[in-house]
Every structure is written in structure tokens, then in C-alpha cells.
Amino acid sequence: MLAVILDVVSRAGEAPTIGGAPATVLVSVREQDLNADFGQGRGIGWIDGVETPISISAVTDLISNGGQQKVVITDEGRIIALGSPERCFTAAQRRAIQLRDGTCIIPGRKIPAGMTEIHHVIPHSEGGPTHTDNGVCLCWWHHRYLAASGWAIRMVRGAVQIMAPPWLETGARKWRNETKSCPRMTDAAERENG
Ligand SMILES: [Zn+2]
Incomplete structure (x- = not known):
């Protein structure tokens, strides 16, 4: 079971910038939830600092809004993939x-x-x-x-x-x-x- 962490750039105007770069929201999702149910409203994800999970459709909204930088972590905890945040406008x-x-x-x-x-x-x-x-x-x-x-x-x-x-x-x-x-x-x- 792999974990996926999405590093989502938050909406312009909604969050302060840090050193000129938009603030980011860390969203973590289990890979099977993301792959199986992406955009279909099933599965959950977690926002950094918030205990209550959010729906996969809320995760989809965040990604289509701000872009993503995909990080993949194995069961053992090793980071095996680190995507570039190329989808995000600077x-x-x-x-x-x-x-x-x-x-x-x-x-x-x-x-x-x-x-x-x-x-x-x-x-x-x-x-x-x-x-x-x-x-x-x-x-x-x-x-x-x-x-x-x-x-x-x-x-x-x-x-x-x-x-x-x-x-x-x-x-x-x-x-x-x-x-x-x-x-x-x-x-x-x-x-x-x-
Ligand atoms: Zn409009």
C-alpha cells in the first residue's frame, strides 16, 4: 500500500504568499483511493493540520484549482517518487x-x-x-x-x-x-x- 501526498498550491487571494510563492496545502491520500475513485466522490484524504478527513472530490477540487506536486511513499516509508510542481503557475x-x-x-x-x-x-x-x-x-x-x-x-x-x-x-x-x-x-x- 502506497501513500500519496499531494502538495497543492492554494487558491490565489485566499492564502498569504510566503516569500512570494503561494502558500501550499499538504494533502495526503492513499494511492488506491486516489486511483480508484479520483473524481468519483469515494475515498478520503487528509489536509495537513486538520484531523477530520475530506472527501476525494474535495481533494480533486483542490488539485484542479491549484495544481499538484505528487509524492509517492512506500509502505516502509521511503519516498520513491517526487513529481515536479509543473502543473502550477508560478x-x-x-x-x-x-x-x-x-x-x-x-x-x-x-x-x-x-x-x-x-x-x-x-x-x-x-x-x-x-x-x-x-x-x-x-x-x-x-x-x-x-x-x-x-x-x-x-x-x-x-x-x-x-x-x-x-x-x-x-x-x-x-x-x-x-x-x-x-x-x-x-x-x-x-x-x-x-
Ligand atoms: Zn466567471
């Missing part, structure tokens, strides 16, 4: 993306950029790089329910484009550049008005 990348996007790029309630989450446009599991060209700001809700929301996101030469769902678009669906950054919107308005 603090510097997050700030740059938050400045570029302003807030959640999907129209809706405006929350401060610092409270948004960074979404891999091409999922990390499909080879999407953890690069500013592949990361966008989304609110908590759109990060989890993007597919259900019907909105589509793509990056074109590092610039964010979004497309409304068919039920919100009167004409043909089309991609448009998107930002909620106040300086960039001011710039765009000036360009439009000549």
Missing part, C-alpha cells in the same frame, strides 16, 4: 495573467483579479504548457463549470479569445478578443474612437 505568471485579463474573462459578476483562478486553456493532461500563453483568469464558478456554461476559450498568439454559447449569440457564433483590464479597455476604446 506567482509571477499568475500576476502577469491577472494583469492582462483584469478578472474572470467570461462575462458575469466582476471579482478582483487577485481572487480569480488560473485555467489551463489546453489542459495540462493534454500537453498544455504551464505558460502565460496557455493560462487565463476564471472565477471559481467558471473554472469548474466552463463546459456547462457553454463559453469557449482559445489563445491566438498568446492573446485570449472567447466565444459565447449559441443560446446567447443572436447571429453566428464568433471569436472575439477579451480583456477586463481597465487600462487595456481604455486603450481599446481610444483606438475605436480614432
